[in-house]
């Protein structure tokens with residue numbers, strides 16, 4: 001009798017994370033599994049909570065840029081841009097054109113750096129060890145350029161309310177052009193290495209699919225939404241900075257599975273290179289900072305600004321009471337919303353695919369937890 | 371199968387190329403001229419004193435509150451060697467807390483602080499990264515010598531230049547000299 005009871009099949013509760021290399025940060029999933037199948041999943045977030053939104057209320061506008069650097073710490077420039085734009089919109093500041101071009105160039109390069117990191121770590125998630133080395137080699141070129149421009153490889157604190165901190169070094173254009181050539185070759189190499197590899201394809205094709213309607217319901221944005229076939233891109237649909245003067249495509253895929261999400265990001269990198277090329281050609285001479293008072297004091301009011309982050313639609317809702325510090329800052333993080341359909345994606349999949357699915361939605365925990 | 375072979379060829383090709391990695395502690399990669407290391411204080415050679423007047427603007431604007439500063443009356447000003455009425459007496463930066471944002475450099479009105487190229491902070495004492503005025507000036511000097519740093523506003527901040535200008539002014543009209551010294555400027559950080 002007793003042996004029979006022991007052999008009864010029960011659901012197994014499995015803890016994944018918070019310290020797990022495949023969760024890209026400190027993120028915990030509680031999985032209920034039945035054999036090899038996932039029955040249910042429960043995400044636990046908050047391990048990286050630093051209270052950024054609350055901290056913003058105690059800092060001046062110049063200082064909150066440093067806090068935004070630390071939200072999505074892989075795409076710092078994109079984060080800085082959105083908070084600077086929020087304050088500028090509230091103050092009605094016109095940013096000099098050269099500064100706008102510099103911002104767009106840096107943001108697009110940062111998008112490539114972020115997608116390269118995704119490419120590398122996604123290879124790792126799917127079991128390919130080599131791509132990450134290639135991706136980091138390419139990313140290093142961009143990081144070096146950032147160091148030459150802003151003085152820091154990450155956490156640049158380079159964008160200011162009303163422009164950028166400093167003009168780019170004189171050899172900037174030349175350097176970017178050289179890097180772009182190298183990047184293009186490097187990315188093609190990366191493609192050969194992983195994109196159509198049979199093992200990789202069988203690990204990712206048809207896994208974790210989500211259809212467009214559900215994706216919209218869950219609030220997905222960015223590459224995750226475009227992978228389902230919805231061509232929503234803030235750069236096109238609500239152009240900011242100089243994006244309306246630039247010509248670029250918004251790649252879309254159709255199945256919304258892991259491979260589509262991966263492939264979309266690879267294509268976006270090429271589009272970003274295309275954008276940077278045009279910016280370099282169009283960039284005018286001139287000042288890089290608007291004439292402003294040294295301490296930014298936006299008038300009383302509230303504003304919502306959103307930009308296209310590498311991970312999706314990053315929004316900032318800023319309320320000012322007219323003082324030197326914001327009254328309230330609310331961030332709409334794309335990673336957090338990407339995490340929402342986790343149950344939908346993972347129910348019924350194999351345990352091994354959990355890692356592949358989580359990797360494919362490309363979250364950054366600094367932004368999820370804030 | 372074909373794609374897998376392609377990938378294999380790609381990796382194999384790298385077996386015959388030079389590695390792109392640097393063996394860090396043995397081999398240091400060059401840092402860029404704009405690199406922002408830890409902040410250090412600069413030295414005014416024309417007066418033989420630091421640029422810093424201890425005005426506390428940087429202390430107030432630092433997002434992590436990692437600095438402390440105290441000012442005193444400047445003895446060199448009384449001797450007529452400097453135009454700074456106040457001078458820094460004690461200064462401390464907790465480099466462990468510093469996030470290398472560069473805000474202190476941006477708000478300083480006296481060209482007194484700069485992001486040096488110091489970035490390797492290994493040490494054995496927990497409080498070892500609390501650097502005092504002497505050390506900050508030492509790092510600042512090293513930075514000045516190595517990078518050829520130039521003050522952005524020498525007329526106002528370099529003692530030699532400012533004193534000469536003051537003298538020039540005093541000769542034609544002695545009364546004009548009172549409003550000139552720059553040391554007690556209204557600081558823009560006051561509002562916060």
Ligand code: SF4
Pocket residue numbers: 421422423424425426427428429439458477478479480481482483
């Ligand atoms: S703002 Fe400049 S002068 Fe004032 S205390 Fe700081 S370093 Fe010294």
Ligand code: SF4
Pocket residue numbers: 409431432433434435436437463467468469470471472473474475
């Ligand atoms: S760099 Fe930033 S954190 Fe560091 S001392 Fe200066 S203001 Fe403070």
